[in-house]
Amino acid sequence: MKDVAAMAGVSLSTVSRVVNGQPVDAALAAKVHRAVELLGYRHNYAAGALRRSGGSASIGLVCEDISDPFFAAFHRGVEQIARERSVATLAASTDGSPDRERDVLERMLGRRVEGLLLIPTGKDHSYLRRDVANGTGLVFVNRPPKTIDTDCVVTDHRGGARAAIEHLRAHGHRRIAYVGPGPEAGFAAAERLAGYREAMAGLDEDIVSRGDLQPLLAGEEPPTAVFSSQNLVTIEVMRTLFRLGLDRVVAHVGVDDIPLRGAIEPPVTIVAHEALMLGRAAAELLFSRVDGFDGRAREVVSAPTLIPRGTGELLPVS
Amino acid sequence: MKDVAAMAGVSLSTVSRVVNGQPVDAALAAKVHRAVELLGYRHNYAAGALRRSGGSASIGLVCEDISDPFFAAFHRGVEQIARERSVATLAASTDGSPDRERDVLERMLGRRVEGLLLIPTGKDHSYLRRDVANGTGLVFVNRPPKTIDTDCVVTDHRGGARAAIEHLRAHGHRRIAYVGPGPEAGFAAAERLAGYREAMAGLDEDIVSRGDLQPLLAGEEPPTAVFSSQNLVTIEVMRTLFRLGLDRVVAHVGVDDIPLRGAIEPPVTIVAHEALMLGRAAAELLFSRVDGFDGRAREVVSAPTLIPRGTGELLPVS
DNA sequence: CTGTTAGCGCGTTCAC
DNA sequence: GTGAACGCGCTAACAG
Numbered sequence: 001m002k003d004v005a006a007m008a009g010v011s012l013s014t015v016s017r018v019v020n021g022q023p024v025d026a027a028l029a030a031k032v033h034r035a036v037e038l039l040g041y042r043h044n045y046a047a048g049a050l051r052r053s054g055g056s057a058s059i060g061l062v063c064e065d066i067s068d069p070f071f072a073a074f075h076r077g078v079e080q081i082a083r084e085r086s087v088a089t090l091a092a093s094t095d096g097s098p099d100r101e102r103d104v105l106e107r108m109l110g111r112r113v114e115g116l117l118l119i120p121t122g123k124d125h126s127y128l129r130r131d132v133a134n135g136t137g138l139v140f141v142n143r144p145p146k147t148i149d150t151d152c153v154v155t156d157h158r159g160g161a162r163a164a165i166e167h168l169r170a171h172g173h174r175r176i177a178y179v180g181p182g183p184e185a186g187f188a189a190a191e192r193l194a195g196y197r198e199a200m201a202g203l204d205e206d207i208v209s210r211g212d213l214q215p216l217l218a219g220e221e222p223p224t225a226v227f228s229s230q231n232l233v234t235i236e237v238m239r240t241l242f243r244l245g246l247d248r249v250v251a252h253v254g255v256d257d258i259p260l261r262g263a264i265e266p267p268v269t270i271v272a273h274e275a276l277m278l279g280r281a282a283a284e285l286l287f288s289r290v291d292g293f294d295g296r297a298r299e300v301v302s303a304p305t306l307i308p309r310g311t312g313e314l315l316p317v318s
Numbered sequence: 319m320k321d322v323a324a325m326a327g328v329s330l331s332t333v334s335r336v337v338n339g340q341p342v343d344a345a346l347a348a349k350v351h352r353a354v355e356l357l358g359y360r361h362n363y364a365a366g367a368l369r370r371s372g373g374s375a376s377i378g379l380v381c382e383d384i385s386d387p388f389f390a391a392f393h394r395g396v397e398q399i400a401r402e403r404s405v406a407t408l409a410a411s412t413d414g415s416p417d418r419e420r421d422v423l424e425r426m427l428g429r430r431v432e433g434l435l436l437i438p439t440g441k442d443h444s445y446l447r448r449d450v451a452n453g454t455g456l457v458f459v460n461r462p463p464k465t466i467d468t469d470c471v472v473t474d475h476r477g478g479a480r481a482a483i484e485h486l487r488a489h490g491h492r493r494i495a496y497v498g499p500g501p502e503a504g505f506a507a508a509e510r511l512a513g514y515r516e517a518m519a520g521l522d523e524d525i526v527s528r529g530d531l532q533p534l535l536a537g538e539e540p541p542t543a544v545f546s547s548q549n550l551v552t553i554e555v556m557r558t559l560f561r562l563g564l565d566r567v568v569a570h571v572g573v574d575d576i577p578l579r580g581a582i583e584p585p586v587t588i589v590a591h592e593a594l595m596l597g598r599a600a601a602e603l604l605f606s607r608v609d610g611f612d613g614r615a616r617e618v619v620s621a622p623t624l625i626p627r628g629t630g631e632l633l634p635v636s
Numbered sequence: 637c638t639g640t641t642a643g644c645g646c647g648t649t650c651a652c
Numbered sequence: 653g654t655g656a657a658c659g660c661g662c663t664a665a666c667a668g
Contacts, residue, residue: 011656012655014654017653017654020647023653040449040451042448043645045428046430047646048645049364050661051659052648052660067391067394072384072386075390079384079411088408092397110362112362239560242560319662328639329638330639330640331638331663362661362662367662368646369644
């Protein structure tokens with residue numbers, strides 16, 4: 001910048017004004033621009049922010065694994081909001097390690113991110129209290145905070161599963177199978193299984209398979225409807241039903257939790273979990289704090305949408 | 319930091335030394351730590367880097383859409399390498415707009431990223447020359463640079479398709495169908511179709527469908543083998559073959575270009591494109607430049623792996 | 637080992 | 653409209 005000023009024969013302030021688009025004599029501005037070109041000068045945002053006491057205009061996203069398609073869609077939703085404010089997004093994985101999570105978060109705080117969006121790995125996040133008190137935004141995602149009082153957005157996995165089962169019950173089904181991972185697979189899986197059990201109240205709620213539907217269908221008193229609790233499981237169930245010629249006989253509602261670009265399963269009734277919308281909601285919450293909102297911790301529940309497309313509306317065949 | 323120094327009754331340099339882990343008298347260090355706790359002090363990395371003339375320790379990733387699962391896996395690979403160097407990753411989408419691409423890139427350059435990983439949207443990137451000349455790393459991904467001379471990593475889509483077809487030809491197939499999007503769907507699709515045509519030399523290379531396999535199978539002289547050029551198309555083809563009872567009759571090789579967590583298609587022979595490995599390779603290339611390597615532009619070709627799992631090894635049935 | 641001083645690159649006062 | 657000075661938070665160089 002000094003060099004630019006020297007070459008253009010103006011002072012530093014004039015260069016600064018040109019760079020920041022403030023009113024400057026056209027002739028001088030042209031000289032400055034020429035010097036910028038020749039010298040390959042590039043404005044240093046961080047240095048400016050330092051002097052200006054402006055923020056870093058960046059936020060951090062932390063989850064277990066950034067290659068997770070669900071997180072990728074979430075990230076995109078966040079970006080849509082952040083972009084409007086020219087805020088950059090940093091992302092990092094915890095690999096499921098609470099120590100690594102803390103390390104990653106503190107590194108981001110050292111970079112003076114204005115806020116943090118966290119899909120938590122560890123259980124104790126009390127070490128973030130200081131930074132929150134100092135004005136850094138913090139929003140928990142998909143898992144309510146336990147050891148710190150902060151904003152939170154959650155996908156209603158349980159409610160989604162319940163809606164699926166209630167939809168099937170409303171169409172007369174009584175023997176409804178759950179196909180998908182058990183509670184050991186994580187929070188979402190556990191919640192969906194719980195939602196299934198809640199909605200099955202009064203019925204046989206134990207028609208549960210961890211992955212393979214065929215044994216259930218081959219048993220006595222086979223289910224007349226199936227709820228599949230994950231995208232990939234949904235595809236497996238579709239294949240099994242096709243193979244057995246039951247795709248127009250056994251009702252089926254799936255969960256669409258990973259964005260597969262819409263190319264898949266046109267006719268299957270699904271419960272759609274919109275990761276992108278979740279990201280937008282989380283970002284809105286975060287920026288309201290960055291903007292100074294100081295009320296109590298809020299919880300936003302992102303409700304999934306049941307989209308009837310045929311397979312979930314089949315009536316029971318005994 | 320000034321406040322911490324005052325509270326601990328030491329100078330700024332002592333606080334700096336404590337924060338940076340340089341040798342300091344234990345008693346003083348304890349005082350400093352106490353003051354840090356009480357005041358909720360957090361080190362400012364950017365300010366330190368400014369004085370130290372150190373880099374920002376960050377790199378930028380730019381692609382059309384960060385919610386793309388392929389990009390997410392790529393991002394993860396990059397992170398694995400970047401993390402070893404405590405380098406943070408910024409990511410942003412171009413939405414397919416060259417103007418937005420330039421905007422996003424220049425914003426990142428304003429943040430003084432040490433390097434850029436670009437899955438290009440626009441055609442002209444000559445505007446990046448200045449920054450490359452000034453030492454910023456730049457690696458193109460999946461699409462060779464045209465208007466700038468820089469490093470590049472590419473997935474060998476064409477070679478992958480060719481390998482699939484050659485695998486089928488080696489098993490005696492002569493009528494092999496291509497199912498997948500046409501060249502208008504983008505670079506990868508066009509390359510895969512080209513690879514198919516190359517490897518089909520001397521045979522009927524026009525058994526091409528943009529998505530639906532059924533009409534081809536219903537025609538006269540139906541194909542004895544199918545190559546599906548995308549993950550989701552592969553799933554569709556599997557379903558169609560199952561439904562028609564041809565899953566053990568018609569040979570099938572698919573492309574596994576999106577990481578579906580391994581839960582899908584266990585028995586289908588695939589050509590695996592490892593986005594994670596591509597990300598690692600790209601990051602290695604980038605950091606070698608950041609470290610001062612100054613040789614000519616390099617091109618790294620990431621070859622996909624054909625994984626035989628049964629469906630690709632079926633022999634032709636006329 | 638510790639304190640003092642200067643200045644990284646920039647934006648913001650002020651006078652002019 | 654323009655330029656000179658000052659300082660953002662921090663670290664490097666030096667002297668003690």
